[in-house]
Amino acid sequence: MKRIALAILVAACFTFPAPAELPFAQDRIGWNKPAAPFPIIGNIYYVGTAGLSVHLIATPAGLILIDQGLPESVPEIEENIARLGFKLTxxxxxxxxxxxxxxxxxLAALQHDSGAKVVAMAEDKPYLESGHIPFGPCRDVPTVPVKVDRTVRDGDSVSLGGTTLTAHRTGGHTPGATSWSMTVTEGGKAYRVLxxxxxxxxxxxxxxxxxYKNIVADYRHSFAWLKSVKADVLLTEHQDLSEEIARAGRAKQGAPNPFIDPTALPRYVAASEAAFDKELARQRP
Ligand SMILES: [Zn+2]
Structure with a gap:
């Protein structure tokens, strides 16, 4: 019985659009508008929606997906994977x-549909497995609980088919917020991707x-780390912050790969830190 009830609940979560009364209803509609998939650089592709990035990394041993969008994004993500000629399984x-x-x-639906293993930072694992984060506006928006198959810590690596991704804990936004880095090769040259x-x-x-007592210290640590590293290609969880769809448009017009832009990361961090400082000053009594 329990299984059937869970299956109905899961199907309901995955099948129906967000009812208008849910928190973030209008944001969700905007974020979830469809976007065509596109190549980024080397073996990295975009398979997300208009607002929410989902990055696909293709290796000879299978595919890796970074981020999985909203529950209602899953059909679009799965269609985009197929449109690029890849198989969900x-x-x-x-x-x-x-x-x-x-x-x-x-994440739960994509785990179910693909059979893939879920990898997450230790500090966010309890929230993924309970489907609830206890602070911030997202505390009112539960997610379908998932089993984390592999837990990583800052500096750990994850490898598949010759591609290695390193996990960097850039906490603050959530305690286990994770930036992933890797190197790609295109046209015989290596590029650092963040x-x-x-x-x-x-x-x-x-x-x-x-x-989350260390929230401010974690944000500060994340900004300091992001300023200490270099990236030839910056990709973000909301694609507009790294202008991914705009860059893909320029690539179509024949520009040299517009995703290669070492100025993108410093600009992104400076804007983000300035916004953080302003908000902290506003909240402090
Ligand atoms: Zn967030």
Whole structure:
């Protein structure tokens, strides 16, 4: 009985659009508009929606997906994977960016449909497995609980078919927010790619947060780390922050790969840190 009830609940979560009365209803509609998939660089592709990035990395041993969008994004993500000529059942690893409903809401369904293993940072694992994060605006938006198959810590690596991704804990937005880095080769040259996790304040309380006492220190650490590294290609969890669809448009017009832009990461971090400082000053009594 329990299984049947769960199956009905899961099907309901995955099948129906978000009812208008749910939190973030209008945001969800905008984020979930369809987007055509496109190649980024080397073996990296975009298979997300208009607002929510889902990055696919193709290796000879199978596919890796970073982020999984909203529950209602799953049919679009699956269609985009197919449109690029890839098979959903070839997805072997599902990497979590951070435990908010707009980036891991589709994780349970994609885990079910692909049979892939879920990899997540230790600090976000309890939220993924309970389907609930206890602070910030997302506490009102539960996600379908998932089993985390592999837990990583800052600096750990995940490899598949000759591609190695390194997990960097860039906490603050959530305690286990994870930026992933890898090297790609295109045209005989190697490029450093950073999949940066969200560092926005995103409505988070920053002052007196009993559920996350180190929140400000974690944001500060993340900004310092992001300023200490270099990336030839910046990719973000909301594609507009790294202008991915816009860059894909320029690529179509024959420009040299527009995703190669070493100025993107420093600009992104500077804007994010300035917004954080402003919000912290606003919240402090
Ligand atoms: Zn978030």
């Amino acid at each position: 070839d997805v072997k690893l599902l990497l979590a960016g951070h435990a908010h409903f707009d980036h891991v809401g589709g 999949f940066a996790s969200s560092t926005s304040t995103g409505g988070n309380p920053l002052v007196t947060v009993p559920e």
